[in-house]
Amino acid sequence: MREYLINTPVASIIFAFTIVTSIYTFSNPHLFEKFMLHPYRVSRGQRLYTLLTSGLIHRDWGHLLFNMLTFYFFGFALESFFVSLSTWGHLQFALLYVLGLVLSDVRTVFKERSNPHYYSLGASGAISAVLFSFILFQPKTMLGIFFVIPMPAWLFAILYLGYCVWASKNARDSINHDAHFYGAVFGIVMTILFYPWVIQHFIGQFT
Numbered sequence: 001m002r003e004y005l006i007n008t009p010v011a012s013i014i015f016a017f018t019i020v021t022s023i024y025t026f027s028n029p030h031l032f033e034k035f036m037l038h039p040y041r042v043s044r045g046q047r048l049y050t051l052l053t054s055g056l057i058h059r060d061w062g063h064l065l066f067n068m069l070t071f072y073f074f075g076f077a078l079e080s081f082f083v084s085l086s087t088w089g090h091l092q093f094a095l096l097y098v099l100g101l102v103l104s105d106v107r108t109v110f111k112e113r114s115n116p117h118y119y120s121l122g123a124s125g126a127i128s129a130v131l132f133s134f135i136l137f138q139p140k141t142m143l144g145i146f147f148v149i150p151m152p153a154w155l156f157a158i159l160y161l162g163y164c165v166w167a168s169k170n171a172r173d174s175i176n177h178d179a180h181f182y183g184a185v186f187g188i189v190m191t192i193l194f195y196p197w198v199i200q201h202f203i204g205q206f207t
Helices: 003-008 011-026 029-035 050-056 061-085 091-101 105-111 124-137 154-172 177-194 198-204
Strands: 142-145 149-152
Touching: 003 011, 003 061, 011 029, 011 061, 011 091, 029 050, 029 149, 050 091, 061 091, 061 124, 091 124, 091 177, 105 177, 105 198, 124 149, 124 154, 124 198, 142 154, 149 154, 154 177
Parallel strands: none
Antiparallel strands: 142 149
16 A cells, blocks of 8 residues: 555546545535536536546445546556656546546537536546557557456547447436546646657557
8 A cells, every 4th residue: 555655646646536536426425516517507617626536436335446446557557657667646636537537428418508407527637648548658568348348448449439429329327428438538638748659659569
């Protein structure tokens, strides 16, 4: 634990705080509702803070477990990457995560601005940003889809983005697929802004 706090303090704080806040709100319906993103209100200048707080809570244990496992496997590694590349690595990781969380929901706020019954929650947008930033550095890493199906990261990225586009238009579930898609795209763009050479690095992995 001490090693994590020293080497990857930002990821450690995000990881611990998200777990604690999520578990606490499982038994606190008032705070749970207050923290959820409500595009209808946000588009009218109300509860703007939920662009952040909605990423600190999760629908249930399964939702929390899936997101935090993904973050554990890739978030700590990505912060370590950034720190090895720049003295600003910790700050870069913090910006990637926080801005990914907020900006991944912008499309949702616009899309659902007239729907008073729509709510959204979870850290998936930010975690998608982290995952796709990691994939730029390590495109050939083998991922275990659903922790079972092996697949190279670059192929997963293509299928993931394609599915998000399809599901945003056709799925009738309660998942915010737009946040997944825009979080992933933001992660790619932000990483390239930090390290423009990562494009050549990515391509070089296949030549």
